[in-house]
Amino acid sequence: MILIMAGLPGSGKTTLARALAANTAGRVVSKDEIRSALFAPTEIEYSTKQDDFCLQLMLELSAYLLRSDPKQMIFLDGRTFSRRYQIENVLRVTDSLHQPWRILECVCEENVARARLQEDVRHPASNRDFDLYLRMKAQFETIAEQKTVIDTGQALEHCVQSGLAALR
Numbered sequence: 212m213i214l215i216m217a218g219l220p221g222s223g224k225t226t227l228a229r230a231l232a233a234n235t236a237g238r239v240v241s242k243d244e245i246r247s248a249l250f251a252p253t254e255i256e257y258s259t260k261q262d263d264f265c266l267q268l269m270l271e272l273s274a275y276l277l278r279s280d281p282k283q284m285i286f287l288d289g290r291t292f293s294r295r296y297q298i299e300n301v302l303r304v305t306d307s308l309h310q311p312w313r314i315l316e317c318v319c320e321e322n323v324a325r326a327r328l329q330e331d332v333r334h335p336a337s338n339r340d341f342d343l344y345l346r347m348k349a350q351f352e353t354i355a356e357q358k359t360v361i362d363t364g365q366a367l368e369h370c371v372q373s374g375l376a377a378l379r
Contacts, residue, residue, distance in 0.1 A: 212378070213273055213285050213305050217292035217354060218317030220344045221324035221331075223363030223370070227317055228286040230367060231374045235284045238276060240269045242289030243335040257338045266290055266297065270304045277308055284378070289336070293351040302356070313377055314358035323364045 216224040359377035
């Protein structure tokens, strides 16, 4: 199964993806980690073109992993999935692999996201700040596909239980 972790920067996607992966023996495939592994710091541009390239690599890696173990859970992380075409690209791959999918949309209060963004200085994406949050929020397209919305302002254990319920 491929799980799309959607949500604004600071909404808790990575924390929830890692916790769910630990509970399901799943695998987190992170755009930010792929980008930092492939590009020198001077080459990182945080452009749509580079984001789309990294997502394509995430999908190729996911396909490779699922061919090896079709029952594996792959958590796609590090992308807001704020544009319809981003989700459509993932769904095309899930269809071609005959794999089920789920969308987990992480949400939280704005002040919670702001605090997380200010505290998380070790994140591989150095462009993550509250200004990015506001820009992404202004352009976020409502996700029309079936999804589970998880308020990550709640305790992590509660969020994990909500996420696990959505995977069933």
